[in-house]
Amino acid sequence: MKFKEFKLSKELLASVERSGFEEATPIQEATIPLALAGKDVIGQAQTGTGKTAAFGLPMLEKIDVNKKEIQGLVIAPTRELAIQNQEEIFRLGKDKKIKVAAVYGGADIGRQIRQLKGNPHIVVGTPGRMLDHIKRHTLKLNTVETLVLDEADEMLNMGFLEDIEAIISKVPEQRQTLLFSATMPTAIKNIGVKFMKNPEQVKIKAKGMTAELIDQYYVRTKDYEKFDVMTRLFDVQSPELAIVFGRTKRRVDELSRGLEARGYKAEGIHGDLSQQKRLSVLRSFKKGDLDILVATDVAARGLDISGVTHVYNYDIPQDPESYVHRIGRTGRAGKGGMSVTFVTPNEMNYLRVIEDLTKKRMTPLRPPTEKEAFKGQLGAAMDIIDEKMAANGFDKYLQGADELVEHYSAQDLAALLLKTVAKDPADLVPVKITPERPLPRGKSFNNKGKNHRNNSRNRRDNNYRGRDDRRRNKKDGNFSKGKGSYKKDGQYKNKRRSNDKKHDFVIHNKKEQ
Numbered sequence: 001m002k003f004k005e006f007k008l009s010k011e012l013l014a015s016v017e018r019s020g021f022e023e024a025t026p027i028q029e030a031t032i033p034l035a036l037a038g039k040d041v042i043g044q045a046q047t048g049t050g051k052t053a054a055f056g057l058p059m060l061e062k063i064d065v066n067k068k069e070i071q072g073l074v075i076a077p078t079r080e081l082a083i084q085n086q087e088e089i090f091r092l093g094k095d096k097k098i099k100v101a102a103v104y105g106g107a108d109i110g111r112q113i114r115q116l117k118g119n120p121h122i123v124v125g126t127p128g129r130m131l132d133h134i135k136r137h138t139l140k141l142n143t144v145e146t147l148v149l150d151e152a153d154e155m156l157n158m159g160f161l162e163d164i165e166a167i168i169s170k171v172p173e174q175r176q177t178l179l180f181s182a183t184m185p186t187a188i189k190n191i192g193v194k195f196m197k198n199p200e201q202v203k204i205k206a207k208g209m210t211a212e213l214i215d216q217y218y219v220r221t222k223d224y225e226k227f228d229v230m231t232r233l234f235d236v237q238s239p240e241l242a243i244v245f246g247r248t249k250r251r252v253d254e255l256s257r258g259l260e261a262r263g264y265k266a267e268g269i270h271g272d273l274s275q276q277k278r279l280s281v282l283r284s285f286k287k288g289d290l291d292i293l294v295a296t297d298v299a300a301r302g303l304d305i306s307g308v309t310h311v312y313n314y315d316i317p318q319d320p321e322s323y324v325h326r327i328g329r330t331g332r333a334g335k336g337g338m339s340v341t342f343v344t345p346n347e348m349n350y351l352r353v354i355e356d357l358t359k360k361r362m363t364p365l366r367p368p369t370e371k372e373a374f375k376g377q378l379g380a381a382m383d384i385i386d387e388k389m390a391a392n393g394f395d396k397y398l399q400g401a402d403e404l405v406e407h408y409s410a411q412d413l414a415a416l417l418l419k420t421v422a423k424d425p426a427d428l429v430p431v432k433i434t435p436e437r438p439l440p441r442g443k444s445f446n447n448k449g450k451n452h453r454n455n456s457r458n459r460r461d462n463n464y465r466g467r468d469d470r471r472r473n474k475k476d477g478n479f480s481k482g483k484g485s486y487k488k489d490g491q492y493k494n495k496r497r498s499n500d501k502k503h504d505f506v507i508h509n510k511k512e513q
């Protein structure tokens, strides 16, 4: 279905076109007409399928630009997601000249107050900072007509229920409420319904819960072997842009330092870093200055970074929903992707619980041998040499080269060149990662109705939301183009890999073509 077929104003259609969207995605096709008709909507669809525009466009359509008051409110679980939502909604509302402000923790409140004084039509933010503004009387919600809860299940999981209730109590009853996520545990959906009036529930039928374009693998390995196995996998798989998820902040710090020591362009992000640092790391990753982003679940939800080819779960996530969102950072907007999850032998039951939720079996992957990793390195080195050859510019060196050719065979010289360019997995810098206790044996997930604050994830990255939110809640406590993919039986084969592949619906994004 084309966007033109929706009852959207020409300004919005112009912005949609400029964004490069042609066909609506299934969730957009199903929910935009309902939301335009004024209905409350619960929308569930796989990661990376355009849910932001699905709630953003109807909200933008309803806005009267001449009214200088807040008409739309979007609540999101993390600061990075709030910023991203603000950017996407701003982009879609640009031709209609809609002002969108973002409020989130860890950033100058004075600046946000000035922005709020500028009469934005839409405010996007995280619950903690929104409440701060409400208490300071710098954010008034009595004119809000559309309320959006993005990643609703996560916000309730994280213990934001009371905060969200407090915010919603300031929004007029006469409003439209839209609630979106890729995962929607029943208990959470029931809580969501509390805020809504006869919501239409739209669930895009898919074979499984994870995006179909992601090839999912797992590697069974001991905790102390994971790091070496992972870097060997990098050698074999040559990810263009990868996210590595770790369970704790310490893990993320150690992993990013270890990867740097081994020569990878990697940096970490988690809740203990300043907001400025979090944003600058994310910016470098988006620009491609970094090849690997190491993150806690703070980066798992909603973040849309184009070109992420691989997701590595260094630690298997505790919640199956978290798995869906983590791997969903790849395989977005019609692109393919690959995920690899490391599982220690006594965490195998967690793998099964994830598979039960996703309705998809992960393919076992044998850890690559040193020889295979070396082969991968050689392939990558040859690509680099090809590129340098094509770039030319050797004139200054030719005389010296003639001398070398007289003394050495061409084969030895080429071997020396390869040795210089390729990393030899046999002489890697040793990296020791502090062992983490595996997830409790025999216990499976307990994610049902987890709407209180003291769940274990908060303990693991408890300033996920930043200092201000913590205070409030104190009562609880290489890489050339990808190459080297593998056969299903875990045998590697050197083959160029691209993250463009067939998909079940078509997203044409002119921007990226």
Ligand SMILES: Nc1ncnc2c1ncn2[C@@H]1O[C@H](COP(=O)(O)OP(=O)(O)OP(=O)(O)O)[C@@H](O)[C@H]1O
Pocket: 020, 021, 022, 023, 024, 025, 028, 045, 046, 047, 048, 049, 050, 051, 052, 053, 181, 182, 301, 302, 303, 304, 328, 332, 333, 507, 508, 509
């Ligand atoms: N109709 C469309 N055609 C092409 N690209 C689209 C379309 N709709 C959205 N996109 C793009 O697809 C990407 C993913 O969209 P979005 O972030 O909204 O996904 P999502 O469903 O919210 O994923 P998640 O569950 O991870 O939050 C974005 O880059 C967005 O601009």
Ligand SMILES: [Mg+2]
Pocket: 051, 052, 150, 302
């Ligand atoms: Mg989203």
